[in-house]
Amino acid sequence: MSSMNTIKKNLEIRIYPAIAEKNDKGEKLANISKIESNIGIYRFIYNKELEFINYFRNLLLQYGYEDHVIVNDTSCSIILNMLRQEYPFLEKAESSSRQQSQRNLILAFKRYDDSSLKSNYPVLKTKKNQKDTFRIMNNNDNLRIQKDKYGYDKIKLPKLGLVKFKTSKEYRELLRKGSNPDDPTVEIKHITIKKVNNEYYAVFNITELYIPQEIIGPRQQIGIDIGCSKLASLSNGQEIPNLDLTTEANKIIQYQQKMSHTQPGSIRHNEAQRLYNLWMKKLVNKRNDYYNKVTAYIVKNSSFIAVQNENIIAWKHNKYLSRKLQLNAPRIFMDKLEYKCLWNDVEFIKVPRNFPSTQICSECGERNYNMSGLRNLGIRDWECPHCKTHHNRDINASKNILNKGLEIVGTTVQ
Structure with missing residues (x-):
């Protein structure tokens, strides 16, 4: 009998955002403008928080103090709350995607501080030669596959709406299991939406309890x-x-x-x-x-x-x-x-x-x-x-x- 393994998988599938905000049945759709807006907000938060950190670092150095700016969840959360008050349009983005942007900035500083990695100091993200992505975490099973009112499988993105997708039968079955709270074999951790060459993709990060198939015959x-x-x-x-x-x-x-x-x-x-x-x-x-x-x-x-x-x-x-x-x-x-x-x-x-x-x-x-x-x-x-x-x-x-x-x-x- 083969043992059960817990394995992590990234399932990349093609998605097709709509142009309209709602379908004929009144269901909210994750259209192109919403996805583009989230990509822009993801980049905006990263850049603004980095500008704040650079300003304080330069201010300390200007008055002869050593660099004591600590980049962690607490300091970045304070900056993010200030940004949300100053820029109301940030509320249009899904909340976990805003937090993920600052986590990426913290990770960039950790890599910079780790001398063994030899990473460069974090720089501002630009639209040119930049990966257009944002990430949404699965909190309380709000990220799942569900059928729309027409009976078709769609990806339910929190705050954005439903989006059409195409994938293999194997991937579709895994995502259905991950969307079922009563099925412990597959769990959806988060999803990354990315734009590549004017095409949109969703990368599901899942964990699966996997039992290897026993193969009959000599190996x-x-x-x-x-x-x-x-x-x-x-x-x-x-x-x-x-x-x-x-x-x-x-x-x-x-x-x-x-x-x-x-x-x-x-x-x-x-x-x-x-x-x-x-x-x-x-x-x-x-x-x-x-x-x-x-x-x-x-x-x-x-x-x-x-x-x-x-x-x-x-x-x-x-x-x-x-x-x-x-x-x-x-x-x-x-x-x-x-x-x-x-x-x-x-x-x-x-x-x-x-x-x-x-x-x-x-x-x-x-x-x-x-x-x-x-x-x-x-x-x-x-x-x-x-x-x-x-x-x-x-x-x-x-x-x-x-x-x-x-x-x-x-x-x-x-």
Whole structure:
């Protein structure tokens, strides 16, 4: 019997805000103007509170005092109450979204004060190159999926109204469970509304009590070598090719060049930026779809997975590899593999990055130092000088990664 896991999920779905404020049945709708207003208020509160804090910091420094301005919930709440009295239009926003704006500011200062993160001092948010988002917390089950008077499922946003959405049957069922207070298996924590390239999305943050499905039949122990010329090589001899993203990459470069040759704010610049965002979205969606299918297949047929914790950032410093790594994003592949293992009760082990997986013979264990260094990346096949076994570089590395992973957990290859 599989154990029950509590897992967190972010469900991103497309929403379609109305233009009218009410439908024919008199129900309040979360229209475009309300959402745009909340996005603007979210940014306005952040900027005004930051201006207050900067003013007091500069005032203390001007009179020779050290910076003693404490940025926390208490100080920011005082500023927010002052802003609400001075600017009555802030009452149009949902209350938890106002509070979330100041929480983000507090978090920005915490990151700045933490020397290990090396974060910059918080700056004002601008409409240019800015993520258009706001977040609503689920308080007293006021954020849910409910049917309108026509019988269709809609998202009920507190203070804003109902909004149409489209998603898969799986996501819809999860959201229905989260909207049912008598169902403890799914809980909706909050929702983030965002605008991307003139399209609106809702990201539900949920927690789910999840029982992994028991799969009948043999399941393998797999070692995976993440590569550049190929996405991954498995210890069972399978090789997973990279996705062909040439068309999308060329279009992105084309519209980047057009944006650099046009005046920001002009019609041609805006059109180039729209097409750039469109092709970037196509690339990301295509890659995510491919990685989801590949990782689901691997996890479904595995009981144990070992992957080397590669230093992808260091790889990007190599001018011959950086372009391909930027397109294929192997770190995203590894992250998807890891959370799917968690969801399906599959053991996932990361082998240390300093383990010489490509240099060791998987048959006799002899180490071949001639395979070390970037200068030997072109050698794809080699023969062990000790036992004379012929190896494919990547398959051999994946076998060594599997052996090392099993060694870490204290078991042997089955």
